[in-house]
Amino acid sequence: MKEFPNLTVTDHPLIQHKLTKLRDRETPKKLFKELVDEITLLLAYEVTRELPLESVEVDTPLEPTMGKRISGKKLAVVPILRAGLGMVEAVLRLVPSARVGHVGLYRDEETLDPVEYYCKIPAEPEGRMFIVLDPMLATGGSAAAAVSLLKERGAREIRFVCLVAAPEGVRTLSQAHPDVSIWTASLDRELNDQGYILPGLGDAGDRLFGTR
Numbered sequence: 001m002k003e004f005p006n007l008t009v010t011d012h013p014l015i016q017h018k019l020t021k022l023r024d025r026e027t028p029k030k031l032f033k034e035l036v037d038e039i040t041l042l043l044a045y046e047v048t049r050e051l052p053l054e055s056v057e058v059d060t061p062l063e064p065t066m067g068k069r070i071s072g073k074k075l076a077v078v079p080i081l082r083a084g085l086g087m088v089e090a091v092l093r094l095v096p097s098a099r100v101g102h103v104g105l106y107r108d109e110e111t112l113d114p115v116e117y118y119c120k121i122p123a124e125p126e127g128r129m130f131i132v133l134d135p136m137l138a139t140g141g142s143a144a145a146a147v148s149l150l151k152e153r154g155a156r157e158i159r160f161v162c163l164v165a166a167p168e169g170v171r172t173l174s175q176a177h178p179d180v181s182i183w184t185a186s187l188d189r190e191l192n193d194q195g196y197i198l199p200g201l202g203d204a205g206d207r208l209f210g211t212r
Contacts, residue, residue: 004170007182008046015042015185019163023201029210033086036135036163036208039185040090043161047131047183048075048094070095073129073157076122078103080134080146083205087133087161099128103146107139107195114142116149125154132158135204137165137184138197140172147177163204164188166197 021027022035054071057064075098077091078084092098104118122128130150137143137160147158158180160173165184168191173182188197196203205211 004167004174004182004187006174006178006180007165007170007184007187009184009187010043010046012042015039018042019185022163023199025202027207029207032207036086036204037090039163040087040133040161041093043163043183043185044091044094044131047159047161051075051129073127074099076101076125076128076130076155078121078130078132078146078150080105080132080142081118083135083208084133086204086208087135091131091133101130103132103149105142105145107142114145116145119149119153121150121153121155125150126156128155128157130155130158132160133162134160135163135208136197136200137162137169137173137182138191139166139195140169140176143169143173144176147173147180151177159183164197164200166191166200169197 018035018039051070052072053068055066056069058067075095077088077098078101079088081102081104099122101121105114105116108115132146143160150158160180161183164186166188188200190198192198
């Protein structure tokens with residue numbers, strides 16, 4: 001997209017099928033959590049596509065051969081609490097060696113501004129690729145704040161993964177951090193007056209943890 005050059009919308013049929021079920025207000029909590037996990041797994045395949053590889057010799061049951069393994073920067077996964085927690089395990093199934101950090105932010109219901117209450121990330125952030133996870137990229141305030149916290153602590157390579165995004169959120173994050181690539185299953189229409197994505201899928205945290 002010309003307006004958002006650092007945005008990738010993954011339109012794989014399986015992702016779009018699962019996203020439709022995720023949007024449905026009648027989808028129960030258990031299935032909602034499973035769908036979040038499955039969509040994140042499919043997105044993670046795409047996000048990690050450009051990880052660097054190195055050649056390595058391996059002995060098969062029949063003969064030695066050359067193969068490839070991931071080299072270079074180590075991976076760190078950072079969910080934005082609390083909804084981002086529902087996306088972590090999917091990435092760890094792909095890359096079990098990835099370290100996990102946490103960023104705690106909540107949105108002031110009056111100003112819609114993010115408020116930090118927790119931040120802890122793996123050591124040696126300069127040598128890691130960070131994947132920040134949050135189901136929703138709405139106003140973009142929390143996402144931009146989370147990326148700023150990582151950069152303040154030394155992170156240099158950061159990617160942001162969400163399930164659905166609003167143009168307002170993509171614009172805010174892109175303007176604040178033009179070096180951060182954004183990956184999503186859908187770029188939705190807009191935000192409503194309360195800062196929720198339309199058509200969206202409701203409050204992801206409430207639906208994940210049964211607090212709606």
